[in-house]
Amino acid sequence: MPSFAERVDDYIRAHSLREDEPLKALRRENETRPRFNMQFTPESAQLVQMLLKLMGAKRGIEIGTFTGYSSLAVALTLPPDGKLICCDVSEDYTAVARRHWEKAGVAAKIELRLGPAIDTLDALVKTGGTGKYDFMLIDADKTGYDSYYERGLVLLRTGGLFAIDNVLWGGAVMESSGGGADTKALRALNNKIAKDERVDVNMLPIGDGLTLARKR
Numbered sequence: 001m002p003s004f005a006e007r008v009d010d011y012i013r014a015h016s017l018r019e020d021e022p023l024k025a026l027r028r029e030n031e032t033r034p035r036f037n038m039q040f041t042p043e044s045a046q047l048v049q050m051l052l053k054l055m056g057a058k059r060g061i062e063i064g065t066f067t068g069y070s071s072l073a074v075a076l077t078l079p080p081d082g083k084l085i086c087c088d089v090s091e092d093y094t095a096v097a098r099r100h101w102e103k104a105g106v107a108a109k110i111e112l113r114l115g116p117a118i119d120t121l122d123a124l125v126k127t128g129g130t131g132k133y134d135f136m137l138i139d140a141d142k143t144g145y146d147s148y149y150e151r152g153l154v155l156l157r158t159g160g161l162f163a164i165d166n167v168l169w170g171g172a173v174m175e176s177s178g179g180g181a182d183t184k185a186l187r188a189l190n191n192k193i194a195k196d197e198r199v200d201v202n203m204l205p206i207g208d209g210l211t212l213a214r215k216r
Contacts, residue, residue: 017042020076022104026069029096033067040070040139040165041207048137048163049077051212055161057134058082061124063117063148064140066090068097074137075106084110085124087117087140118144121151131157139165142182145189153198153215160215162199164189168209 002010019027019042030039048070052060058079062071065088074084088094094112101107113120117140136152138145145164152162166186172179173187190211193201199213 012043017046019046020073022076022100023069023073025103026067026072026096026100029100030067030069035066038066040066040073044163044165044207044210045070045073047204047206047210049073051161051163052077052135055134055159057161059133060084060135060137061121061133061152061155062086062137062139063121063144064088064138065094065097065112066139067093068100070137070139071097071110072100072104072106075101075109076104078106078109080109082109085120086110086112087120088112088114089116090114118147118151121148121155125151125154129155131155133157133160135161135163137163137165142166142169143185145185146192149189149193156215158215162211162213162215164193164211164213166208167203167211168205170208 023042027039027042030036052074058081060074062074062084065071065086071084071086078084091114094114098107101110133155134157136156138148149162167190169183169186172183173190193199193211193213199215201211201213203209203211
């Protein structure tokens with residue numbers, strides 16, 4: 001028999017999830033992959049979509065693309081002149097993303113930059129990107145989160161939005177100490193953002209935890 005939490009999840013999906021057909025197709029394909037749990041959850045994607053619509057967002061950055069579910073959700077939401085820069089290091093995973101972007105007709109809105117994300121972010125700063133972006137989605141190597149966050153504070157405009165995934169890390173971050181490098185990095189970042197006067201913050205128990213932070 002399903003647990004109460006599972007029943008709640010099923011009820012929420014049945015009564016609020018409106019997943020576009022291109023997203024459904026990609027999610028079903030991802031379910032055949034061994035690392036399916038790396039995918040951004042549909043509920044998280046839908047929340048981000050709503051926030052971007054409310055903001056009137058046009059320009060964004062994604063750190064960690066995997067097979068493209070979150071970037072596809074964002075691109076479907078952006079206006080025709082919107083632009084999303086995607087940072088990833090995997091040609092294999094992002095090849096799947098490219099195929100689904102093309103099929104959904106949103107490839108023109110997405111610029112994929114393969115290579116270390118920190119190099120891409122530093123390049124954006126050097127080429128005049130300071131304060132020019134509406135949002136940043138972070139869902140990549142956990143030990144790099146703090147560096148991405150700090151670069152994001154430079155690149156985002158005032159009122160810009162961070163969406164940071166996996167901040168609960170299966171509950172491991174709730175221990176006061178211990179854990180591997182990923183756990184320690186996430187715990188430290190959570191503690192930092194909680195006290196960071198540069199942002200307004202909400203941590204939500206969606207998926208494996210999603211932090212929303214607005215640059216002041």
